[in-house]
Amino acid sequence: MIEANQKEQARKRQQAHRQRQKALGVTELRLKLYPVDIERLEVIRTFFSYPEGVEHNYDNTQDTIEALIHRVYDELPAIREKLGKCPHCGHQLPEGCCKDAPGGLFHGSAKCWHTLHRVRIHDLTRPTDEAYRK
Known part of the structure; x- marks a missing residue:
């Protein structure tokens, strides 16, 4: 009974999470990347991640990709000026x-x-x- 109750609570939490994400306009993307791109993303992710020994509970690949998007977006005015x-x-x-x-x-x-x-x-x-x- 307890296990079924926990599963139901988890289902409701996940459903609420999906609804919040939808309300915020969050879009989920699936990417196909070549091994060289995965390796480079991992180098970038590791470079900007928490130092060893600092405890964190998430994979910050999403944060890394978001930071790259913001960085390139911020560089667009200089690129446009150069073009x-x-x-x-x-x-x-x-x-x-x-x-x-x-x-x-x-x-x-x-x-x-x-x-x-x-x-x-x-x-x-x-x-x-x-x-x-x-």
Whole structure:
């Protein structure tokens, strides 16, 4: 009887937790990551985690991913400033120079910013693409 009561209480707690999360607009994501990305996430997670010997009861992978999102989001203004505006349509890159923008070029055109530079945007956020492939 006690075990059944405990299971019922746990079920109600979990249901209340799910309802609170839903009310807050929390979205659960499932990710597929390559082993190299898992290793790098673990290095980052360990780097920012509690020091050894400090007791904590959770895996802070979620906190690490949230911190990375916030950090990159905070860096976007500097990245946008470095990219500048499209010389053809005058819109902010990388959003500008699209076929829908007045004066923008169609993707794939030899003069289109996306054709020439879209892949290079990664250079602004990491040292080299070669370093990522290692």
